[in-house]
Amino acid sequence: MKQRDKVRIGCGAGFSGDRLEPAVILAEKGDLDYLVLECLAERTIALAQKRKATDPAQGYDPLLERRITLLLPLLKKNKIRLITNMGAANPVAAAGKIIEIAKRQGISIKVAAVTGDDVLKSISGDEIAMETGKPISESGQVISANAYLGADAILPALETGADIIITGRVADPSLFVAPLVHEFGWSLDDVDIIAKATVTGHLMECAGQITGGYFADPVKKPIENMSTLGHPFADVWPDGSATISKVNETGGNITLATVKEQLLYEVTNPHQYLTPDVSADFTTVFLKQDGKNRIKVTGGSGNKKPSTLKVSIGYKAGFTGEGEITYAGAGARERAHLAGEIIQQRLKSQFPDLRTDYIGHTSVHPSSLANDCQPYEVRLRVAGKGATADQAAIIGEEVEALYTNGPAGGGGVRKYVNEVIGIVSVLIDRNKIKPSVIVKSYGH
Known part of the structure; x- marks a missing residue:
């Protein structure tokens, strides 16, 4: 595969209940190579497991059908690949639902479902919760256990040539790291380049937060046209540097301040931001205003990825x-x-x-x-x-x-x-988890 000079990735959703239209605008006007929909949180997947237990055909994101119905014609027309964790507790059923929508719309499509994050059968109850220091069996009846997979789990799905890759629990930045590794041919063992990709993924993962949504304060931090808040896209180059921007006509602002807030979002230790892909050092990141609503992101370094994966219980x-x-x-x-x-x-x-x-x-x-x-x-x-x-x-x-x-x-x-x-977290040996890919298609 010929290496691209640049990859453009948009983030059309930052959580399960996010608005529908920003993703449509990105797919229609963003000139994207990839669109990511990040729709999972800890409670989100636990609730999805409850739905799946009641009906084995359920367990994927409640808005999946509405989002895909809107996006599928645009994805196909503009040759955009979609990566999303809307599979939640049931990526295979989600892939089947997407095929059903494609048939209804008469659009040929290939969908790859990434599985392996559901590790409930591997949980004994003796595991120690990170939050309480006690065995998880003391918390209550365990109903779900999902490990945070990394980019290595997504790469085989990308290699199938699928138009849509749908996962369950994957670390949020990994949804962005995987397509960059795939397109640029990076090595997953190159900790500095993977750290740079992780910085971009972390900046993008919450969608409207970086364009001013959660940042906004009408008194101290005003943001323009919030009723039409746009979601971001990132232009990423082979050296791992990136520029964060948005579609021109959309509301919101991307500034040094909004990007700095997002960079520090949910970061306990900026020297050691742990993901399944790398231990990233955010203190080596540099940000520069590169025009209105354009921030250049460089730097970022890394160390070896953890030997364990976090599991949300x-x-x-x-x-x-x-x-x-x-x-x-x-x-x-x-x-x-x-x-x-x-x-x-x-x-x-x-x-x-x-x-x-x-x-x-x-x-x-x-x-x-x-x-x-x-x-x-x-x-x-x-x-x-x-x-x-x-x-x-x-x-x-x-x-x-x-x-x-x-x-x-x-x-x-x-x-x-x-x-x-309730939600607690444990760590599990990453070698115990074996991701796999199931491909479904229509019209291929």
């Missing part, structure tokens, strides 16, 4: 019960606090971790910062965790009872019961 953690009620007008704060005290007195013995929030007054900051402000309206929220749904429901029932048993003027009660899926 999902477990059943009981049920939360919630109840909300609003008090408005004169004395709203005092009436809301009285209502909260009533609920605490009635339920504290059953729910030791019962939480009371006064939304609009002290739900975000502690009461010591509220001073003597007199809000005109306060919404009381009470929440706690129960072992069963019936126990958790008691909380909302008690809040509802305040209509006639509590302070005057309460209204707008809502009550909820939700099952809680």
Whole structure:
């Protein structure tokens, strides 16, 4: 395969619930070689495993069908390859769904599903959770265990010539590292070049965050035209340097400030950012403004990749019960606090971790910062965790009872019961994990 002079990769989604149109704009106007949709988080895949347990044909991203239906004609027309982790708990079923959409649209397509991240059968329960230092069996019933695969798992799928590569749990930057390694012929053992690719992947993975979405503050950090926020693309060269930009007509800004914030996002140790591909040193990265909404990224160095892979463990953690009620007008704060005290007195013995929030007054900051402000309206929220749904429901029932048993003027009660899926992490020997690729096609 002839090496490209440059590869352009766009990021059309930064999480499962992201907007649909930025990816469409990138595919239509971004002149891309690759489009990445990054749609997984720790709880996302645990919930996907729950759906798969109920229906073996499910378990992939809930928005997969809508996204692919919109994108497939553009991907085909503009010869863009798609890489996405929308396979979640069921990449093979996701590939089948994409083939079904392609048939409906009359578009020939080849899809490669990457499997091997589901390691639930390899988990004994004796593994030590990184967050608690205790065996994961003490957390609750384990329902999912997915290892973070790296670029090496994606490369065989790219080599099949598939138009779409769909994975389960893969480290976010690896979705970008893999196509760069594939196109430029880099060695996975070249730690510095893989570190540079990881920097680009990390900058791109959250999509609208780097164009100003999560960065924006209308007082201190204003961002332009946020209602039409564009998502980024990166031009990457064979030496690993990159330029981050976006489609011209889209909203948002890409500046040194937005890129710096994203570079440090979720980075505990900038000298040692661990991925399945490399241990990257972000302190050697250099950023330069290269025109409006264009940032040049150079530097980045690396060390040997870890011998272990992180595994995200999902477990059943009981049920939360919630109840909300609003008090408005004169004395709203005092009436809301009285209502909260009533609920605490009635339920504290059953729910030791019962939480009371006064939304609009002290739900975000502690009461010591509220001073003597007199809000005109306060919404009381009470929440706690129960072992069963019936126990958790008691909380909302008690809040509802305040209509006639509590302070005057309460209204707008809502009550909820939700099952809680807890997440912890463990490490597993990477040699125990054997990724594989399953190819499906239509019209080839």
